[in-house]
Structure formats: C-alpha cells, structure tokens
Amino acid sequence: MNDITRPVLPPVPIAPPPDDPLFVDAIARGFQVLSAFHGASGPLSLGEIAARSGLGKSAVQRIVHTLRHQGYLRRDPRDRGYLPGLRLLDHALDYQRLDPQIARVLPVLMELRRETGERVDFSLRDDLRLVYALRFQSKRGFYSASLIGTSVPLYCTAGGLAVLSRLPRPEAEALLARSSLVPYSQRTLTDPQAIMARVDQARTDGFAIAQEEIVAGEIALGVPVLDEGGQPIGAIHVAGSLSEWDAGSFARSFAPLAMTAAGGLGGG
Amino acid sequence: MNDITRPVLPPVPIAPPPDDPLFVDAIARGFQVLSAFHGASGPLSLGEIAARSGLGKSAVQRIVHTLRHQGYLRRDPRDRGYLPGLRLLDHALDYQRLDPQIARVLPVLMELRRETGERVDFSLRDDLRLVYALRFQSKRGFYSASLIGTSVPLYCTAGGLAVLSRLPRPEAEALLARSSLVPYSQRTLTDPQAIMARVDQARTDGFAIAQEEIVAGEIALGVPVLDEGGQPIGAIHVAGSLSEWDAGSFARSFAPLAMTAAGGLGGG
C-alpha cells in the first residue's frame, strides 16, 4: 500500500459527530460510507467500509453500488478496493465558489501572498477545528502544500489562537474544555491555562505566532477574520520556514501586513 | 446576490448523469440535493433546490434537514437560503490523499513548478471533461487560481487534446461525437475534423498548446499522463500569460520540461 509515501498527518479532531439517532436516516448513510475514508490510508474493501462506518454489510453493498454509479466512489485501479471518486471535487468547488466569506477573502489573500512572498492560507472555523479553505503556496512548497480541506485543532495553531482570541473569554475557555488537548509535537501546549495565556497575548497583539506545533520547521502567523457581526469565522495565516526566520523577525515582517489584510475586509 | 463578484465560468460539461432509474435511490437523493448547487450562483432556497434537483418539496425538506445537521449544508449567514457546507472539503481531501495517481504526480508537479516558474496543474479525466485536481499558482495568480475541482472540456484545452492524442484514434473520434462542441471563446474550434487535426499534431509532438480557448490572455501547454497500462488518465499543464509568451517560445521553453516530468512517472 502507499501508506508510507505520504506524511501521516496527525489525527484530526473531526467535526462533532451528530449522534442524534433522529438523523441517522438513509441520506446520512451515504455520507457515513464516504466518511469511512477519513481515517483510511489506502483503498477500503466492502468489509472495511462496513466495519468503519458501523453499517451492515448489505447496506454498504447497496450504498457503495449507488455511489460508484454516481462517481463518488470508484475501484482502485489495481483492484484492491474502493476509493473516493472525482465527483466529490465538484461539490468542494461549489463550496468554494458560493461561500461569501471565501469570495471576500480571496482577493485580499492573493494580495497578501504577493506582498509577503510566503505561503498564505485562509482557514474557516468548524467548531473545534480550522479547515483550510484557500491556500497559496510559496516557491518551495511542502509536500501537503496544496491539499485543501486539511484541518487542524484550534488550541495549538496560530490561526486557532487568533480565532480564540476574538471569542468572549469564557467561551474560549469552554471551547478548550471541550477539546481533547493532544500534543501534536513536543512544543504543543496542553495546559488550558498556558493556552489561555497565549490567547490573551494574541488578543492584545491582534495576531498569534506558532512554531512547529504541527509541522516541524514551520513558523506560522495567524490573524482572525471576523464576519459582519464581529464573530471570528476563521483566520488568515502566513507560514514560513524556521530556517529563514525567527519569531521576532517573522512577526515584525508580516504581522502588520496580515492584520491590514484582515482589517481590510470590513468585518472589524 | 454576489453573482457579479466572481467570474462566471463557462457552463461545465458535467459528468454523465446516470439516469438509470435503478439508481435513483435514497442515497442518490442526498447528492441530488447537493448537485443542485452546481449551476447556482448564490444561496438556494428549499423551493429552488426542489426545482433544480427534480425532487419533491417534502423530500428536499427532510434531506436538507439531515444534510445541515451533518455539516454538508448550512444557512447563508445573511439568512437568504442554503449553501454547501464545510464538511464537503473533508471528502475532497480524502480524494486527494488517497488517489494513487495524485500521489504519483504531486512531487513531479512541484518540481515542474520550480523549474518553470509558471502555474502548473494536474487534471484528471472524467469521461468528457478534465477536472483540476492539483494546482500550483505562479506569482501572479488569476482570480480563480486556487479552485480545485474546476472542470473543462477535453476538446478545447491543451490538457484535453493531450489526453485525446493518447487514445486510439477511433475512440477519440467517438468521444468527440458524444461531446457537445460549444465554443467557449472566439478561438474555440468546434469542427470535429479540425479538432482531430490538433489531436494528431499533439500525438506526434507529445504535447498540445491552447491559446485563450477558455480564459482570455492565457496560453497553456498540456502533456498526457498515462497509467501503468498506457491509458491516458489526465494531463499536466503549464499555463502562462500571452503578454509574456507566444506559442513558439512557450513550447520551446516548457514542452521538454513538461514531457520529461510526465515521462518520469513510469507510465510511459
């Protein structure tokens, strides 16, 4: 299998699974099957899908059959099981096309990319996580450099801290309490109080800095993006390499640019 | 509405809708609702979704309810209807993560981006169209520069012609016959024989060139990407601006690099 060829991202705190038994209807089952691939590292067989999705084998059989016909699932070229299908990208495109926030941020982000010369991202908050929605690489992109949809936790990323800093403090604390504070690297803080200290710092600074909290050798700067009502809906990131920058110079170089970019959105 | 703020892409030749009545089951209905957004240019109301998806209003009501709860659909922030939800990006990520072809092409494409300095893409064939699966922008990205999932027809794009050139000639002709040859710009060829001449040219050259066939001011070079069996599964593109290049210099500069990149994949 090709497990080894790709860097295994840390397990992502996936969105809140709506366990409400009311909503486990047939429509949801189709997506349960697709969601079976979230933790996968290669093609899945019918049996594996059934096990991972918690559905019966017969149900999976029928659902997979339909999904294949629709292009949402397909067989592995080497006939080793099933893989997500191309049609999924159509829906991702619709998301990007139609999201007003993305429309608002896209031009600003492109300008920021031009000004900084570094990788810039826009990520959107989904409860306890941030989902990367737009990305412009730098010249030397890392491996996973183009993968939209990657998600990271709020509590240990520059963008996440930036988002937390614009929530009411008790709400941020409650959010941390709901999070499972897993250390993603040696430098990840897992003590809620220490995290809140960084959040407070970010609140006064207007931005947050994170070094190697998810990816080794990477330094990132995050500024919150607010909606019309002043609620933080996501963050703009600037990411660089620690071989070229230290925290001080990175912040001095890019924090004003990033904050100006985010401020120019009209949300605050 | 925000119709105007984004460039309206030409209507995309979407994948073959499997009209097989056998497969219009409940699972498919969930995706029918999501697919209602493919042609949309803003939020959709329940009624609009019902009309576009061909489903009854009650069905749409229930399905939307479920999809909202699962994060695949959400209300427009300004309460003007429904929009695709963030969870869709999770599945798009799974597609990119798990597709062996993408894993194969990604490093090669990054290297090509470094060598050329221009925008490079990898697109995958889905019947009559190419779907952009990976994209690395140049310094000056265009507006839609980061939107994965965009699709373009085979018959009038550099990558599409490259793919056609590696199909058996009768198969390529049959494919053209099935396509609705819409002119996307003044320079789009719609005569099957003229198109086949370009395909033949691409077959001998090993690459194809297209100028402003989809986007004004853009020149693109496409080389086919083959699977282990020698079948064309997609294409690698290099795209530049006509203000900086003409067809001859563009081909001389990048065709060898692109062909070497595609050739280094092991497929042929």
Added chain:
DNA sequence: GCAGGCCGTATCGCTGTGCGATATGGATGT
C-alpha cells in the same frame, strides 16, 4: 491438492422510514 478466509455479487421477503399531501405562521412586497 484442499480447506478456510475474504472478496464482490446476487436474490428475496419483511419492516421501518422517508415521501406526498397538507396546514401554519412569519417575511416580504405591492
């Protein structure tokens, strides 16, 4: 060789669920 898995596929009733029909109240516009 042959047994034992696990694979994907096919068939077939029963049951439970999702659909159609319908009603209501709130916005919006004229």
Added chain:
DNA sequence: ACATCCATATCGCACAGCGATACGGCCTGC
C-alpha cells in the same frame, strides 16, 4: 390589506432499503 414566497411541522401509507443468506472467484497456508 392581500398575495406570495419562505421555513417548519405533522401524519399515514407505500415502497425502498436493509438483514439474512447463498454462491463463485481469488488468495494464503498447510
């Protein structure tokens, strides 16, 4: 004030989708 569209809710019946089961092909191990 009416008319129109919206989202939401309820309810009973038909039928679609699930569970159970069976079958043939392909490996792996002995």
